Amino acid sequence: MTWKFHVLTTTQRRMFSRILQVLESQMVEVHSFAGESSGEETSISFLCSSPLDKAYRIKALMYRLEGVHSVKAFADG
Numbered sequence: 001m002t003w004k005f006h007v008l009t010t011t012q013r014r015m016f017s018r019i020l021q022v023l024e025s026q027m028v029e030v031h032s033f034a035g036e037s038s039g040e041e042t043s044i045s046f047l048c049s050s051p052l053d054k055a056y057r058i059k060a061l062m063y064r065l066e067g068v069h070s071v072k073a074f075a076d077g
Helices: 015-025 052-064
Strands: 002-010 029-038 041-049 068-075
Touching (some): 002 052
Antiparallel strands (some): 002 041
8 A cells, every 4th residue: 555644843954864764664665755844844745655554653653753743644545
């Protein structure tokens, strides 16, 4: 199943890298990854393939990262 995630964080060094490390540790296929910083906030979106239980795990791991304000996950397709 394909999932689209939207993550809102504070602007910090290496935030993109930390999110990509979570995805790598879960061994999911990432189809797209984009981020945009505006002032003190960063918005990150990515599309990945994973089963439902792993998508919930990814969401939980995102919240464990320092500076993450919100994580939204949507089944895509």
